[in-house]
Amino acid sequence: DQQVKQNSPSLSVQEGRISILNCDYTNSMFDYFLWYKKYPAEGPTFLISISSIKDKNEDGRFTVFLNKSAKHLSLHIVPSQPGDSAVYFCAANHNAGGTSYGKLTFGQGTILTVHP
């Protein structure tokens, strides 16, 4: 039962252009969403997050958009840089009983390649 899905295994973008990574979820109880970046042989690194009470959150070159009715979120990277090349995971969390609970459900990941 894949509750968080990243349907694009890979994405290739030219340096300076926009990268858009997509993520869909099925569990309507999820109320917090995160994006992680992962290099080979390293652990995931937190990038940006968004609460379900918002539809957009921005941090520098990274913006996350949330469409609750469609159960869809996306990560925009503008402008893309070669150093952004990595695997990107979206993850979702359910705030059980009002206490934030750190169990995350991850998507399968999207390999982003940014060409110089």
Next chain:
Amino acid sequence: NAGVMQNPRHLVRRRGQEARLRCSPMKGHSHVYWYRQLPEEGLKFMVYLQKENIIDESGMPKERFSAEFPKEGPSILRIQQVVRGDSAAYFCASSPGQIGYGYTFGSGTRLTVV
């Protein structure tokens, strides 16, 4: 301030042996989470522990797998009688409290069963 430390980075075990994976959380963090990443897949939650307590082990296989986080020392993920299907990358994350957003992952232990 060291991050989450996992050791060993690489572990090779023969089928039937035991594997012990260690995770030292960040200083001041008392909550530990273990995840497993199989090839070509995302990370899958295994277990959530606080000091001396297992809070949620809903992602742990029913047999051969166990985890602990003692009062002193690192958290240990133990896999008994390993099989080829246990080959994966195992990641640990720690957080300072139940607010787990943006918590920190270690670099992982890559287990290979031969």
